[in-house]
Amino acid sequence: MLLQTHGLTASYGQFKALFGIDLAVAKGECLAIIGANGAGKTTLLRSITGVLRNAPGMVMHRGEAIGDLPADRVMQRGIAMVPEGRKLFPSLSVEENLLIGGQVRGGSGPWGLEAIYDLFPILRERRRSPGTALSGGQQQMVAIGRALMSNPDLLLCDEISLGLAPVVIRDIYAALPRIRASGMAVVIVEQDIARALSVADRVVCMMEGRITLEGTPAQLNRAQIHAAYFGEAA
Amino acid sequence: MIWVDTVVQGVLLGGLYALFAAGLSLVFGIMRLVNLAHGDMIVAAAFLILLLVQGLGLNPFLAALLAAPAMFAFGWLLQRFILNRVLGKDILPPLLVTFGLSVALQNGMLEAFSADSRRIPIGPLESASVSLGGITVGVMPLLTFGSAVAVIVVLNQIFYRTALGRAFRATSDDPVTASLMGINPRGIFAMATGLAMVVVTIAALYLGMRSNFDPSIGPARLIYAFEAVIIGGLGSLWGTLAGGIIIGVAQTLGAAINPEWQILAGHIAFLVVLVIRPRGLFPRALD
Numbered sequence: 001m002l003l004q005t006h007g008l009t010a011s012y013g014q015f016k017a018l019f020g021i022d023l024a025v026a027k028g029e030c031l032a033i034i035g036a037n038g039a040g041k042t043t044l045l046r047s048i049t050g051v052l053r054n055a056p057g058m059v060m061h062r063g064e065a066i067g068d069l070p071a072d073r074v075m076q077r078g079i080a081m082v083p084e085g086r087k088l089f090p091s092l093s094v095e096e097n098l099l100i101g102g103q104v105r106g107g108s109g110p111w112g113l114e115a116i117y118d119l120f121p122i123l124r125e126r127r128r129s130p131g132t133a134l135s136g137g138q139q140q141m142v143a144i145g146r147a148l149m150s151n152p153d154l155l156l157c158d159e160i161s162l163g164l165a166p167v168v169i170r171d172i173y174a175a176l177p178r179i180r181a182s183g184m185a186v187v188i189v190e191q192d193i194a195r196a197l198s199v200a201d202r203v204v205c206m207m208e209g210r211i212t213l214e215g216t217p218a219q220l221n222r223a224q225i226h227a228a229y230f231g232e233a234a
Numbered sequence: 235m236i237w238v239d240t241v242v243q244g245v246l247l248g249g250l251y252a253l254f255a256a257g258l259s260l261v262f263g264i265m266r267l268v269n270l271a272h273g274d275m276i277v278a279a280a281f282l283i284l285l286l287v288q289g290l291g292l293n294p295f296l297a298a299l300l301a302a303p304a305m306f307a308f309g310w311l312l313q314r315f316i317l318n319r320v321l322g323k324d325i326l327p328p329l330l331v332t333f334g335l336s337v338a339l340q341n342g343m344l345e346a347f348s349a350d351s352r353r354i355p356i357g358p359l360e361s362a363s364v365s366l367g368g369i370t371v372g373v374m375p376l377l378t379f380g381s382a383v384a385v386i387v388v389l390n391q392i393f394y395r396t397a398l399g400r401a402f403r404a405t406s407d408d409p410v411t412a413s414l415m416g417i418n419p420r421g422i423f424a425m426a427t428g429l430a431m432v433v434v435t436i437a438a439l440y441l442g443m444r445s446n447f448d449p450s451i452g453p454a455r456l457i458y459a460f461e462a463v464i465i466g467g468l469g470s471l472w473g474t475l476a477g478g479i480i481i482g483v484a485q486t487l488g489a490a491i492n493p494e495w496q497i498l499a500g501h502i503a504f505l506v507v508l509v510i511r512p513r514g515l516f517p518r519a520l521d
Binding site: 049050051070071072075076080081083087089090091092096099100101103104105146150 | 397400401403404406407408410411412413414415416417418419
């Protein structure tokens with residue numbers, strides 16, 4: 001397994017956000033994590049990436065315990081994140097935002113500036129603009145490109161369709177097959193259930209900090225997902 | 235002609251104030267840390283240069299070249315092991331720590347060097363001057379101003395042309411997201427403080443060569459540095475140079491009217507700018 005969590009817990013002060021999450025992601029797999037607001041999806045990604053620290057063995061990457069590593073060390077191991085809300089650096093241009101993604105861990109791999117510009121050609125035209133001067137969809141392209149620049153073996157995408165027009169979401173999801181073709185595993189956190197089911201090899205549904213359903217899109221029916229998502233029968 | 239001469243002298247004096255302020259501006263711009271010990275660090279660096287000059291018989295400029303890496307190491311260690319521990323959303327802990335550091339530095343220097351005034355000897359260069367279109371200007375003020383411009387240019391080049399500068403700006407924007415890019419914010423902050431101490435060394439060189447100094451004068455240098463940074467706009471390096479020049483010109487104009495008004499005129503100029511442009515002349519768009 002590329003990534004595993006064992007009984008992963010997380011808290012914000014007195015508020016417990018995750019209750020013993022057991023999760024596994026295989027090499028090259030696309031896993032979708034769905035769930036309503038407050039289900040703990042973003043907290044799970046923050047725990048995996050080291051933004052929230054845990055006991056070492058709660059998160060394993062390529063067989064090594066990484067739960068207590070800080071975010072910069074986790075990223076250097078090959079786990080890249082597209083954060084919720086894009087979080088582009090306002091004082092950096094589009095190209096600088098991309099370059100900083102590969103500054104510490106770029107290395108040999110298919111993803112470099114030219115490959116990102118081929119994936120999202122509009123970014124080549126806007127490369128000198130401040131990152132935050134772009135439309136929401138273009139900013140999302142920069143955020144994805146920035147994460148790809150490190151040539152990770154695991155890409156975590158947090159709510160990449162949030163606040164975007166359907167046509168823009170379609171364009172962004174259209175890039176996913178090319179990203180997966182480079183061999184990396186992808187974890188997509190998504191509230192758009194249909195979109196998640198259309199691209200994922202496997203789906204995990206979360207509610208109130210727990211995994212309530214797991215399976216392949218073919219195994220799961222609408223009623224099961226509805227019950228796991230909202231905690232009630234359809 | 236006397237007024238032109240006064241303004242030129244003020245501009246050149248502003249170069250010294252800009253040097254005092256550049257390190258402060260750099261640190262504030264990257265980590266929003268106000269270093270209350272900045273003036274004392276300038277004085278400490280001046281003593282270090284003086285020790286090298288007197289102990290090894292070095293030229294002051296060469297002594298500063300040797301002092302700079304030592305000051306870089308001091309800044310790096312200070313940030314890595316002390317200031318990083320107190321950086322956070324609350325601005326009070328770092329203020330208290332740097333205030334304590336200021337007191338400790340002053341007393342340490344008093345113990346080591348006594349309260350006597352010192353000066354870094356530079357020989358004939360001290361009184362050398364050149365004539366520029368009917369105005370006579372000192373070589374030292376010219377060198378100081380040239381160094382200030384060079385420092386600002388180099389810092390800007392580092393900020394906008396290098397990978398380190400990119401990491402500085404990204405970490406300043408959002409340290410958590412920067413860490414998701416593999417950048418260690420604490421390491422970046424340590425580099426920034428180290429770099430600021432190199433600038434402090436350059437400021438100390440000119441402070442020590444141009445005027446007498448003793449362990450107690452740090453806080454006054456800090457006030458000039460603060461005023462230059464705030465006039466220019468927090469975090470703007472070119473703004474810091476402009477701020478230094480405004481204070482310098484105000485002081486020389488005040489002194490031309492009445493010698494007692496020199497210091498007061500600089501402070502009044504600061505207050506006037508603050509009333510008209512509370513965020514300074516060239517504020518960063520994001521602050």
